[in-house]
Amino acid sequence: MTELTNLTVAEIRDGHRAGDFSAVEVAEAFNANVAGAKALNAFIVETPEHAIAAAKTADADRAAGTLKPLSGVPIGMKDLFATNGVQTTAASHMLEGFVPRYESTVSQKLWDAGCGMLGKLNLDQFAMGSSNETSYFGNVISPWKRKDGGNAALAPGGSSGGSSSAIAARLCPAATGTDTGGSIRQPAAFVGISGIKPTYGRCSRWGIVAFASSLDQAGPMARDVKDCAIMLENMAGFDPKDATSLNLPVPNWEAALSSDLKGKKVGIPKEYRLEGIDPDIDAMWDAGIAMLKDAGAEVVDISLPHTKYALPAYYIIAPAEASSNLARYDGVRYGLRDLPEKAGLQDMYAATRADGFGPEVKRRIMIGTYVLSAGFYDAYYTQAQKVRTLIARDFEQAFGVCDVILAPTAPSAAFGLGEKTADPLAMYLNDVFAVPASLAGLPAMSVPAALNREGLPLGLQIIGKAFDEQGVLNAGLAIEERAGFNARAEKWW
Amino acid sequence: MAIDQATVRKIASLARIAISDAEAAAMEGELNGILGWVEQLGEVDVTGVEPMTAVIPNILRLRDDIVDADPLTGGNRRDDILANAPAPQHGFFGVPKVIE
Numbered sequence: 001m002t003e004l005t006n007l008t009v010a011e012i013r014d015g016h017r018a019g020d021f022s023a024v025e026v027a028e029a030f031n032a033n034v035a036g037a038k039a040l041n042a043f044i045v046e047t048p049e050h051a052i053a054a055a056k057t058a059d060a061d062r063a064a065g066t067l068k069p070l071s072g073v074p075i076g077m078k079d080l081f082a083t084n085g086v087q088t089t090a091a092s093h094m095l096e097g098f099v100p101r102y103e104s105t106v107s108q109k110l111w112d113a114g115c116g117m118l119g120k121l122n123l124d125q126f127a128m129g130s131s132n133e134t135s136y137f138g139n140v141i142s143p144w145k146r147k148d149g150g151n152a153a154l155a156p157g158g159s160s161g162g163s164s165s166a167i168a169a170r171l172c173p174a175a176t177g178t179d180t181g182g183s184i185r186q187p188a189a190f191v192g193i194s195g196i197k198p199t200y201g202r203c204s205r206w207g208i209v210a211f212a213s214s215l216d217q218a219g220p221m222a223r224d225v226k227d228c229a230i231m232l233e234n235m236a237g238f239d240p241k242d243a244t245s246l247n248l249p250v251p252n253w254e255a256a257l258s259s260d261l262k263g264k265k266v267g268i269p270k271e272y273r274l275e276g277i278d279p280d281i282d283a284m285w286d287a288g289i290a291m292l293k294d295a296g297a298e299v300v301d302i303s304l305p306h307t308k309y310a311l312p313a314y315y316i317i318a319p320a321e322a323s324s325n326l327a328r329y330d331g332v333r334y335g336l337r338d339l340p341e342k343a344g345l346q347d348m349y350a351a352t353r354a355d356g357f358g359p360e361v362k363r364r365i366m367i368g369t370y371v372l373s374a375g376f377y378d379a380y381y382t383q384a385q386k387v388r389t390l391i392a393r394d395f396e397q398a399f400g401v402c403d404v405i406l407a408p409t410a411p412s413a414a415f416g417l418g419e420k421t422a423d424p425l426a427m428y429l430n431d432v433f434a435v436p437a438s439l440a441g442l443p444a445m446s447v448p449a450a451l452n453r454e455g456l457p458l459g460l461q462i463i464g465k466a467f468d469e470q471g472v473l474n475a476g477l478a479i480e481e482r483a484g485f486n487a488r489a490e491k492w493w
Numbered sequence: 494m495a496i497d498q499a500t501v502r503k504i505a506s507l508a509r510i511a512i513s514d515a516e517a518a519a520m521e522g523e524l525n526g527i528l529g530w531v532e533q534l535g536e537v538d539v540t541g542v543e544p545m546t547a548v549i550p551n552i553l554r555l556r557d558d559i560v561d562a563d564p565l566t567g568g569n570r571r572d573d574i575l576a577n578a579p580a581p582q583h584g585f586f587g588v589p590k591v592i593e
Binding site for chain 1: 549576
């Protein structure tokens with residue numbers, strides 16, 4: 001029999017249903033992989049007992065004929081989702097030791113669907129970062145290595161880097177991620193897995209530690225497109241507790257998966273052809289175009305003229321919202337309190353926040369505070385919100401002539417830890433292809449498409465119309481079937 | 494526009510983050526780098542463009558006017574709410590003395 005930890009979510013679900021193995025065997029196998037992979041630092045908290053308890057329930061449910069949609073499937077939970085009774089930190093010192101007395105809507109839905117939790121996955125602190133180097137609990141390491149004779153530790157992407165690393169290393173079959181400006185897609189691309197950010201509002205944000213509320217959106221990360229569809233079906237849905245939650249039925253994305261793209265038009269945005277970009281990225285993109293043509297799609301050139309302004313607009317809007325959201329960490333209600341001797345209330349706030357936030361979080365709060373401050377609000381914040389309208393309008397016009405858009409997920413393969421940390425701007429530029437879809441609230445996914453000359457995975461991104469996750473998943477499936485990507489990192493950890 | 498260290502300290506105080514002189518000096522360069530870069534937004538013609546307020550059109554729902562309608566977000570959860578407070582006292586959030 002194949003190793004249980006090599007099975008996909010669908011294979012675990014179906015195999016458990018058929019009685020090929022017990023859920024407890026699956027949970028034990030993944031627990032063992034988690035316990036043996038400390039070198040990756042993918043988990044902040046391991047919860048083997050949670051996974052085993054859910055597995056016992058799943059086995060009992062099978063005996064009783066009351067199986068749930070994901071009975072027998074253990075998953076990883078990004079440590080940005082509040083989990084009742086289990087420490088939730090957003091990878092920050094500020095929330096170290098915080099044990100919620102409630103459950104996020106998305107995680108609750110997954111438990112209700114029968115999933116068990118293998119642990120809380122590491123991430124960039126408060127989801128701010130593109131490399132997993134801002135976590136208070138240390139860097140996550142990618143399981144991949146360059147084939148250059150060196151042994152450099154590579155970034156698993158960010159912010160959902162614990163999720164990406166854990167899936168690629170077979171520590172879990174799937175995990176939750178959140179995407180504010182590419183935090184599901186870029187880490188998925190860096191480690192050769194799939195991930196989808198649905199339309200803004202599909203997944204409830206209730207109980208997810210907030211970063212930038214108009215952008216934050218949960219989504220699944222998994223090894224293939226079908227697993228993403230299955231996971232998303234069990235994460236999405238209307239939630240009255242989130243004012244931005246969409247009151248729409250959740251489609252049966254898995255059942256409607258089809259890689260036949262006859263009659264579909266795929267747009268290729270000319271502004272994403274960056275000068276001086278890695279030739280491997282452009283070659284992969286061209287190969288992706290050929291794959292979608294082969295699946296029956298017609299390819300059309302499109303223009304998204306405001307693309308170059310997406311990143312600067314994002315780095316005003318996201319910090320502005322973050323500075324407001326993170327004002328809640330004041331040392332009074334939860335989390336860290338730093339009370340210097342003879343300090344008053346104001347000094348306590350300032351000391352607590354100085355101690356509890358890492359440098360990148362402080363940097364973004366400072367930028368956000370500045371652009372929202374009197375005298376600068378219109379010049380920066382209002383201007384950025386107007387540019388955001390134009391970026392969304394670009395997409396609307398493009399979708400007048402095409403059904404989905406194909407582009408690279410990131411401008412490079414995974415970079416080495418420490419290679420970009422000295423220059424915040426260089427790090428921000430890594431999200432150049434991911435951010436526009438986030439600003440427009442559109443569904444977008446990354447699927448692995450090729451290896452570069454260093455033997456590292458590269459991802460293709462598909463961006464769809466609002467509410468058209470099916471179109472995105474179907475195009476993703478067409479690429480997956482044709483790219484035949486089955487490379488995996490050699491085990492060194 | 495370039496920001497100086499005095500401005501950095503003012504922003505830090507508005508953000509309620511204590512910073513040392515060395516941090517202020519380091520942040521001056523970083524913030525100027527980032528703000529200098531975002532200033533390219535100024536070249537976009539936004540005449541007649543409304544600033545975005547909602548990324549996906551949605552209707553703002555109002556909840557029913559019922560006290561504690563949702564047991565999760567309603568009242569009577571004092572112990573849960575105080576469970577993670579650093580210094581709860583007598584059923585309240587404790588803070589350092591504010592009045593002399």
